[in-house]
Amino acid sequence: MSNITTSQPETTPASPYGTLPPASTPASRKPVSLPRLADMHARGEKISMLTAYDATFAAMADAAGVDCLLVGDSLGMVCQGLNSTVGVSLETMRYHTDSVSRGLRRVQGTAWLIADLPFGSYQESREQALRSATVLMQAGAHMVKLEGGGWTTETVRFLVERGIPVCAHLGLTPQTVHALGGYRVQGKGDAGALLKQHAHALQDAGATMLVLEMVPAALAAELTAELKHCATIGIGAGKATAGQVLVLHDMLGINLGKMPKFVRNFMADAPGVLPALKAYVQAVKDGSFPDDQLHAW
Numbered sequence: 001m002s003n004i005t006t007s008q009p010e011t012t013p014a015s016p017y018g019t020l021p022p023a024s025t026p027a028s029r030k031p032v033s034l035p036r037l038a039d040m041h042a043r044g045e046k047i048s049m050l051t052a053y054d055a056t057f058a059a060m061a062d063a064a065g066v067d068c069l070l071v072g073d074s075l076g077m078v079c080q081g082l083n084s085t086v087g088v089s090l091e092t093m094r095y096h097t098d099s100v101s102r103g104l105r106r107v108q109g110t111a112w113l114i115a116d117l118p119f120g121s122y123q124e125s126r127e128q129a130l131r132s133a134t135v136l137m138q139a140g141a142h143m144v145k146l147e148g149g150g151w152t153t154e155t156v157r158f159l160v161e162r163g164i165p166v167c168a169h170l171g172l173t174p175q176t177v178h179a180l181g182g183y184r185v186q187g188k189g190d191a192g193a194l195l196k197q198h199a200h201a202l203q204d205a206g207a208t209m210l211v212l213e214m215v216p217a218a219l220a221a222e223l224t225a226e227l228k229h230c231a232t233i234g235i236g237a238g239k240a241t242a243g244q245v246l247v248l249h250d251m252l253g254i255n256l257g258k259m260p261k262f263v264r265n266f267m268a269d270a271p272g273v274l275p276a277l278k279a280y281v282q283a284v285k286d287g288s289f290p291d292d293q294l295h296a297w
């Protein structure tokens, strides 16, 4: 009859894609959890975070010991070739979150998985934000991230009360680049006071992490000392924050445009991708990244 069925092998063939790398020290590594992140914050152990957009890189970063993976909407610029993150859809974020979480499951990953709520998926109402967050949590995220301060406070409270851990994001918020007028440092001078007020309100609403992007190092240091229940994660915000995040491709030296000033190329001194990822984790943990002179304002 059909030679299509008879030509199928009797047994399942080995994966043509090879095996994802195993976690480096499987026995000793416990899954990263919200209590563990709070404990790291309380003890002053630096939190390492990188973006991940696909299963293979997620598994590699996890194997290197990265604490948190962020499915960032920067994937619009890195993977989709958009010139901002404004055009990224919720369906695209769901697709990449699903891929990343599958990569972690295949290696019994221990990293904490955060996914960005994209532009337009949470601004309309708290109910819209809950629906969008649900899509990403059901795709495997452990926490969602949303940009902005002020009006976002009530949205954060709404999500946290309903069991969704939230990471806030202040300073350079790329989804509002057209309102900000470019990818430049935020919170200088008087604007710093408002940013601080927003950060405290977000902590009070239950945000347990806060990305500070391109803000003066002194402002990030003050906020990090003040916020006891919310771990600050810096990107171009100096070395005092509770943790650091970079776009994975940037720190591997893969960038078509101008590399932002806050990036360090960890491939420059590494023999391969996995050693570069391990060097990043080490540099964040021991405080040698970032360098305040080279990577901050």
Ligand SMILES: Nc1nc(=O)c2c([nH]1)NC[C@@H]1CN(c3ccc(C(=O)N[C@@H](CCC(=O)O)C(=O)O)cc3)CN21
Binding pocket: 073, 074, 077, 078, 085, 174, 183, 184, 185, 247, 249, 250, 255, 258, 259, 260, 261, 262
């Ligand atoms: N690959 C990549 N890396 C990122 O860090 C990143 C993205 N994409 N996409 C989303 C946002 C956009 N970001 C950006 C984009 C550009 C600059 C930039 O050009 N900065 C310059 C100018 C600073 C200024 O004018 O003050 C710099 O020298 O860092 C910074 C952050 C950060 N995020």
Ligand SMILES: CC(C)C(=O)C(=O)O
Binding pocket: 051, 070, 071, 072, 073, 074, 075, 116, 211, 213, 235, 245, 246, 247
């Ligand atoms: C740069 C980080 C913080 C981010 O939001 C992203 O990658 O989308």
Ligand SMILES: [Mg+2]
Binding pocket: 072, 073, 074, 085, 116, 174
């Ligand atoms: Mg983002």
